[in-house]
């Protein structure tokens with residue numbers, strides 16, 4: 001028996017549209033054999049993410065898939081509407097903002113009214129596309145990412161997890177509004193690096209591959225995409241990705257939408273020290289209302305889902321290489337985290353009752 005997963009309880013695993021077989025060999029009857037660790041719940045293995053079977057297969061294997069999305073008219077309309085928005089940094093942070101980021105990101109801008117307008121504009125433009133391409137997903141966050149000429153390097157990273165159950169898949173849709181290549185700071189990624197470690201990436205957490213970036217590039221692990229304006233790269237938020245400095249003459253505008261399975265509980269993981277994370281419900285308004293300082297400080301008014309024991313640790317280059325080599329097998333195992341259960345008869349009152357139950361062996 002596997003122990004109760006955090007989100008089995010927090011969210012419940014409900015049936016969604018399932019894939020019969022996506023061709024990656026992992027869809028047999030019964031439990032999937034784990035390469036290591038625990039078996040992955042069938043419901044999650046079979047949960048379809050992209051409606052198109054070929055896109056689903058590519059996504060499962062590589063952690064991303066690229067496809068045309070916006071029409072030329074939609075790109076033009078969105079670009080015009082974006083230029084009328086007034087973020088506090090005017091899309092051009094003159095001095096590096098949080099953590100020395102030299103790009104504009106809607107979510108990091110201090111203007112709440114702008115953040116909401118950006119969300120409304122982008123979600124309005126993309127809702128029908130999301131519906132058409134993804135199987136029962138909904139939009140949680142919308143951002144403009146703008147890199148001024150000569151700036152904007154984005155170190156390799158994973159996006160923060162967005163679901164209370166880490167075995168579920170949240171995705172980013174990254175869509176440039178200008179043609180984006182390695183030259184002007186387009187997206188790059190390490191193929192098949194999704195769901196290979198149970199790492200929780202938070203705003204102040206080191207990546208599990210800290211210090212390896214140069215070697216990863218030198219070893220040819222990182223792929224750079226050339227994406228025409230309006231096309232999209234849809235990727236697993238656990239995929240290692242980033243983007244180089246914009247060496248072009250003009251700003252590089254892109255949008256990013258973060259989407260979660262409709263049946264999942266959207267969440268934010270706040271590092272509370274000692275390897276533990278507080279998990280709080282984080283739906284659309286959560287991300288519009290809270291800025292980065294709020295996210296780091298926490299807030300007693302947030303809806304607490306529980307506390308989980310993290311399994312973060314650093315890997316070295318050889319281990320990363322090995323994990324990538326075995327990634328198909330590793331992805332058949334669970335990366336979900338377990339609720340922290342203290343051996344006390346009376347759980348603290350702010351925790352839901354189920355947290356007071358003992359974990360089965």
Ligand SMILES: O=C(O)CCC(=O)C(=O)O
Nearest residue numbers: 145154172174243254256
């Ligand atoms: O726009 C970029 O260059 C980076 C985007 C990114 O990291 C993301 O969409 O998660």
Ligand SMILES: [Fe+2]
Nearest residue numbers: 157158159241
């Ligand atoms: Fe990212």
